[in-house]
Amino acid sequence: MFKKILIANRGEIALRIIRTAKEMGIKTVAVYSTADQYSLHVYFADEAVCIGPPHPSKSYLNIPNIISAAEITNADAIHPGYGFLSENAYFSSMCKKHNIKFIGPLPSHIIQMGNKLLAKKTMKKAGIICLPGYNCFFGSSYKEIEKVADKIGYPLMIKSVFGGGGIGIRSVLCKEKLKKSWEEAKKEALSFFGKKELYMEKLILNPRHIEIQIIRDKYGKTCHLSERDCSIQRRNQKLIEEAPSPFLNTSLRKKMGKEAIKAAEFIHYEGVGTIEFLVDKNRNFYFMEMNPRIQVEHTITEEITGLDLIREQIFLAYGEKLSGKNYYPKMCSIECRINAEEPYKNFRPTPGKITQMHLPGGIGVRVDTHIYAGYHITHYYDSMIAKIITTAKTRKETIEKMRRSLDEFVIEGIRTTIPFHKHIMENNDFLKGNYNTNFLDTLYINTNFDKI
Numbered sequence: 001m002f003k004k005i006l007i008a009n010r011g012e013i014a015l016r017i018i019r020t021a022k023e024m025g026i027k028t029v030a031v032y033s034t035a036d037q038y039s040l041h042v043y044f045a046d047e048a049v050c051i052g053p054p055h056p057s058k059s060y061l062n063i064p065n066i067i068s069a070a071e072i073t074n075a076d077a078i079h080p081g082y083g084f085l086s087e088n089a090y091f092s093s094m095c096k097k098h099n100i101k102f103i104g105p106l107p108s109h110i111i112q113m114g115n116k117l118l119a120k121k122t123m124k125k126a127g128i129i130c131l132p133g134y135n136c137f138f139g140s141s142y143k144e145i146e147k148v149a150d151k152i153g154y155p156l157m158i159k160s161v162f163g164g165g166g167i168g169i170r171s172v173l174c175k176e177k178l179k180k181s182w183e184e185a186k187k188e189a190l191s192f193f194g195k196k197e198l199y200m201e202k203l204i205l206n207p208r209h210i211e212i213q214i215i216r217d218k219y220g221k222t223c224h225l226s227e228r229d230c231s232i233q234r235r236n237q238k239l240i241e242e243a244p245s246p247f248l249n250t251s252l253r254k255k256m257g258k259e260a261i262k263a264a265e266f267i268h269y270e271g272v273g274t275i276e277f278l279v280d281k282n283r284n285f286y287f288m289e290m291n292p293r294i295q296v297e298h299t300i301t302e303e304i305t306g307l308d309l310i311r312e313q314i315f316l317a318y319g320e321k322l323s324g325k326n327y328y329p330k331m332c333s334i335e336c337r338i339n340a341e342e343p344y345k346n347f348r349p350t351p352g353k354i355t356q357m358h359l360p361g362g363i364g365v366r367v368d369t370h371i372y373a374g375y376h377i378t379h380y381y382d383s384m385i386a387k388i389i390t391t392a393k394t395r396k397e398t399i400e401k402m403r404r405s406l407d408e409f410v411i412e413g414i415r416t417t418i419p420f421h422k423h424i425m426e427n428n429d430f431l432k433g434n435y436n437t438n439f440l441d442t443l444y445i446n447t448n449f450d451k452i
Helices: 011-023 040-044 063-072 089-097 107-114 116-125 142-152 175-193 250-266 298-305 309-318 395-408 418-424 439-446
Strands: 004-007 027-033 047-052 077-079 133-136 156-160 169-172 198-202 208-216 222-234 237-243 271-279 285-291 332-339 356-358 365-369 384-392 410-412
Touching (some): 004 063, 011 027, 011 040, 011 309, 011 365, 011 384, 027 040, 047 063, 089 107, 107 116, 116 133, 116 250, 133 142, 142 175, 156 175, 169 175, 208 250, 208 285, 208 309, 222 250, 222 298, 237 298, 237 418, 250 271, 250 285, 298 332, 298 365, 332 395, 395 418
Parallel strands (some): 004 027, 004 077
Antiparallel strands (some): 133 198, 156 169, 156 198, 208 222, 208 271, 271 285, 332 384
C-alpha cells in the first residue's frame, strides 16, 4: 500500500481525504497557499508545504510546485480531490513521469471524457443515447452556426467543449437569442478555460439531472452504486442532491445502471467516476457527460451504501481488485451545500471572519467542513464552506433530520445559504419530489423572499 499521499487540494475535500488516509495507516502531506495557512487540512496532515500565494494559478494549479512538494516529502501518490487539477491530463501524466501515482483517472480517460464533444462521440459508438448535437468551432461564421442551430431545432444549448461548473453555457429558446448567446458563451469559455471550441445540442426543457456512480478496477470488473438526483441547481451548479431519486422507478434505475456500466466498460475506465444523464418528463434519458473523478456529492452515495469512496479510490489506484457488486438503495440520503453567500441578494459571495459556530449532530447526521470559529473565508476560492448530509430509512425521515440539522447549524460573522436551504426543506413541491433543473427559477418567481 502507499506509504504517503500528498493531497493536491484544499478545504473540506482535502480534510476528507486526510481522514481516510490516516484510518488506512497512510501518512499525509497537505499543500496550501498563503491564504490557507490556518486551514484545518494544514493542521491535521502529517506534513504541510506552502506552494504559493493565494491565487489558484500560483498555488493549487501550480503543477511544478505540487510535484516538487511531493518529491521533497517523498510522497508516493497524489490525490487531487475534485476541481483544480483533478481532471488535468498533463498533471496526471507528470505524476507518472515522476514515479508518483495519480489517484484518479488515466490521462487518456481525462482527455477522452474532459472534451465534452469527444465524450459524446465516444458514447454514441458505445450505443449510449445522446442528445442531438454538432460541433461548431470558435472561428465558424455566424451563418454556419445559424444553419446548425436550425438543423438541431429550438430550444437548444450552447456549451463550451472543455467547460464545466455551469460556465460557458447558454440556453437558447428561439432564433432571435442565438447570436447574443453564442457571443456570450464564446467570451466566457475563452476567459475561463482558454479554449476556443463551442458546440450546440438539443435542450430538454425542465429535465431531471441524474447521475450514476460507477467504480471499476484495472482487471475489468465494473459496478454501479445507484443514482443521485442533482436537479436542484442554480446556473447549472448543484445546491442539493439526494439518493435515491424520488423520480426514478425500479425499472428505470436498473436500465440506467446498465447503461452507465456499459459506458465505463467501453472506454476501459479505471477507478471511481460518474456517468451523468438528463431525463425528460417521460423518463427518456440521454448521456450528458462523464466526470472521471470523485464528486462533491459522493457523500450521499457513501451514506446509503456504507462504502468509503476515497478508500476505494486508493485501493483501486494501488491495483487492488474490486470486490463489490451493483447496489440498489435501501436508505435515503440528502446533501445540502452550505455556501458563504447571500442567497436573497443574487447569491453574492460573503467573505469574512466566522465569529461563532456550532455544528449539528446526532444519528444520521454528517457534516463535512473545514471551517471553525475564527476562520476567515477569503474571496479567492469556491464559496462552499460545508456540506450537511442526513440519512434515514425513508425520504420523509431524511428531510426531517435535515430540517433539524439546519436549525442547529449556527454560523455567525458571515451570511450563508442555511436560511435558503431551510426554505427548500419546507417547499411542497420538494417534499413531493416534484422538481427539476428549473425548480429554483420557478421558486424565485413565486416567492417573496423579503418576508423570509
